[in-house]
Amino acid sequence: LRAFRFLYSDEVQIGPETVMTTLYTAKKYAVPALEAHCVEFLKKNLRADNAFMLLTQARLFDEPQLASLCLENIDKNTSDAINAEGFTDIDLDTLVAVLERDTLGIREVRLFNAVVRWSEAECQRQQLQVIPENKRKVLGKALSLIRFPLMTIEEFAAGN
Numbered sequence: 001l002r003a004f005r006f007l008y009s010d011e012v013q014i015g016p017e018t019v020m021t022t023l024y025t026a027k028k029y030a031v032p033a034l035e036a037h038c039v040e041f042l043k044k045n046l047r048a049d050n051a052f053m054l055l056t057q058a059r060l061f062d063e064p065q066l067a068s069l070c071l072e073n074i075d076k077n078t079s080d081a082i083n084a085e086g087f088t089d090i091d092l093d094t095l096v097a098v099l100e101r102d103t104l105g106i107r108e109v110r111l112f113n114a115v116v117r118w119s120e121a122e123c124q125r126q127q128l129q130v131i132p133e134n135k136r137k138v139l140g141k142a143l144s145l146i147r148f149p150l151m152t153i154e155e156f157a158a159g160n
Contacts, residue, residue, distance in 0.1 A: 014037060014038060014041045016045065019038050019041050019042060020057060022034065022038050023035060023038035023039070023042075023057075023061055024061070026038060027061060039063055039065070039066055042054055042057075042058075042066055043066060043069055046069060046070060046073055047073070048073060048074075048077035048080035048081045048084065049080065049081070049084040049085070049086075050084065050086065051070045051073045051074050051077070051081045051084070052070075052074065052081055052082075052084060052086050052087045052089075052090050052094070052098075053084075053086035053089070053090075054066065054070050055067055055070035055071065055074070055090070055094055055097075055098075056089075056090050056091060056094045058070055059093070059094060059097070071097075071098070071101065074098060074101075074104070075101065075103040075104055075105060076105060077105070078104045078105045078106035078111070079105070079106050079110065082106070082110070082111070082114040083114075087114065087117075087118065088117055088118050088120075088121035088122075089121070090118070092122070092138075092139075092140065092142060095115070095118060095142050096141060096142050096145065099111075099115070099142055099145035099146070100145060107150075108146065108147050108148075108150040108151050108155075109151045109152075109155040109156075109158075111146070112146050112148075112151070115139065115142065115143075115146060116135065118139075119135035119136075119138050119139050120135065122138040122139075123135060123138055126138060
């Protein structure tokens with residue numbers, strides 16, 4: 001409905017609860033001007049506590065510029081971003097994209113602990129028992145991206 005109103009009146013009203021459905025509609029019906037409004041809204045409202053959620057959506061909707069801004073935000077505010085509610089909801093490919101970065105502003109042990117939290121949530125999503133074997137299984141290639149040598153022996157021992 002918003003897309004059609006935009007087409008006829010050039011008027012757009014986008015809010016946090018409607019932006020993703022509006023972006024989906026704009027892409028589906030090839031309305032680049034409305035798509036641009038949505039992306040601009042998301043850029044203006046990008047914060048550490050929603051950066052992972054927006055990164056997932058930017059990747060889903062093939063918005064590389066928005067994805068890049070999300071990654072920059074995550075680099076600068078890694079601790080706040082991984083502690084945000086939406087972190088454990090991201091998909092594996094998004095997790096891997098973040099773990100491949102060497103610009104994250106966080107100690108490796110804290111990142112590892114966040115990845116463990118993500119793996120526990122993923123086990124529950126896949127209805128798997130939350131045991132070390134299944135946590136490793138759902139992490140797949142993401143596990144090899146943890147830089148274990150950057151942790152002290154004490155940190156490593158405490159995390160296992």
